[in-house]
Amino acid sequence: MNSAPHLSAASTDARLTQLGLGAAALAGLYDAVDDATAAATLQAAWDAGVRYFDTAPFYGYTRSERRVGEFLADRPRDSFVLSTKVGRLMVPDANVKPGSDGWAAPLPFRPVYDYSYGGVRRSFEDSLQRLGLTQIDKLLVHDIGSLTHGDHHEFHWRALTDGGGLRALEELRNEGAVREIGLGVNEWEIAQVALNVAPLDCVLLAGRYTLLEQGSLDFLNHCAATGVNVIVGGPFNSGLLAGQAKYNYGAVPPEVMRHAQALEMTCAEFGVPLQAAALQFPLAHPAVSCVLAGMRSPEQVAANAGWMASAIPRELWLALRERGLIHIAAPLPGDAAEEDS
Structure with missing residues (x-):
């Protein structure tokens, strides 16, 4: 891997807001x-x-990039931070039907996995066209890992490594076309492997460090120690912590449902909406700079902004820890203030 100097992750972290909008x-x-x-x-x-x-x-078979790009077109380029992803090329296909991959009204393009050098470069250039930009703040490798690819993971991993996909990312960063490079994944294990082979700046980790589960805590501790910025996506675990009966985009296992219900009951004891606790909890970890929430209406934006601004008593966090509902070693909001007092 190329070890040339690159922009520090702090180059965009300073402009990140604690609440981000996921445009899926x-x-x-x-x-x-x-x-x-x-x-x-x-x-x-x-x-x-x-x-x-x-x-x-x-997302939406290019619909998301088009909508986000059109909205941001008239905003000063230094006033926002934008991330998009590589790993799938969108190929024209008139046979795409509503409901494909869960998209209610996808545009007529079909995703084809390509993590190679040429695939990464082409995906990036296509995204610039749809977004109407000449630079991306964070370019992330999308859905690499066995969770998405199963038995085909090794094939795609070789394309990313031996096939030059990571080299393409580093070149784009060194050229100044991209400020930061990283992964956008639903499994922390592949991110740990990737950090061992490439100088990544950031990881967008969805659903794996939330109020509901902290199995990735050691990974986040490693990121904090090595200066890798983490953005937490899926803070509601596909909607389960926001009142929807979905977990990991599917049915909710009974034991997971019981855990979520216990979290909700404890929050209710302290008069705190479960959603507020879910949004604020990940930010207590020093590796985490932003929580990314999906929003599909102005009403959902208002709700998320309100939950993020809600005052939460420290006693709630301590109760969650004491009842074994969150990892005993997970940082809690207010820990830093306690240490300073």
Whole structure:
């Protein structure tokens, strides 16, 4: 791997807002979102102070990038942080049907996995066209790992490593076309492996460090120690902590449901919405700079902004720890203040 100097992750971290908008929902994940509602949602997020937006070619089969790009077109380039992803090329296909990969109204493109040098470069250039930009703040390798690829993981991993995908990312960063490179994944294990072979700046980790589960705690501790920035996606675990019966985009196992219900009951004892605790908890870890939430309407933006701003008594966090509902070693909001007092 190329070891040339690169921009520090702090180059965009300083501009990250604690609450970011994940633009998969805006592209019609499960339910369609019309153009007017999508634009109003983005405007509501901007008005609420959100300045970090995450998208991907895969979302809505390019619909998300197009909507986000159109909204940001008239904003000063240094006033927001944007991430998009590589790993899938979007190939024109008139046979794409509603519901493909969960997208209610996908555009007529079919995703084809390509983590190679040429695939990464082409994906990046295609994204610039859709977004109307010449630079991306964070370019992330999307969904690499066995959770997505199963038995085909090794094939795609070799394309990313031996096939030059990581080299392409480093070149784009060194050229100044990308400020930071990293992964956007749902499993921390592959991110740990990737950090051992490439000088990545950041990891967008979805669903694996939340109020519901902290199995990735050691990985986050490693990131904090080595200066790798972590963005927590999926803070509601696919909606389970926001009142929806979904976990990891599917059915909820009984033991997971019982854990979520215990979290909700404890929060209720202290008069705290479960969603507020879910949004604020990950930010206590020193590796985490932002929590990324999916929003599909101005009303959802207002709700998320309100939960993020809610005052939460420290006694709640201590109760969750004492009852074994969160990892005993997980940092809690307010820990730093306690140490200073």
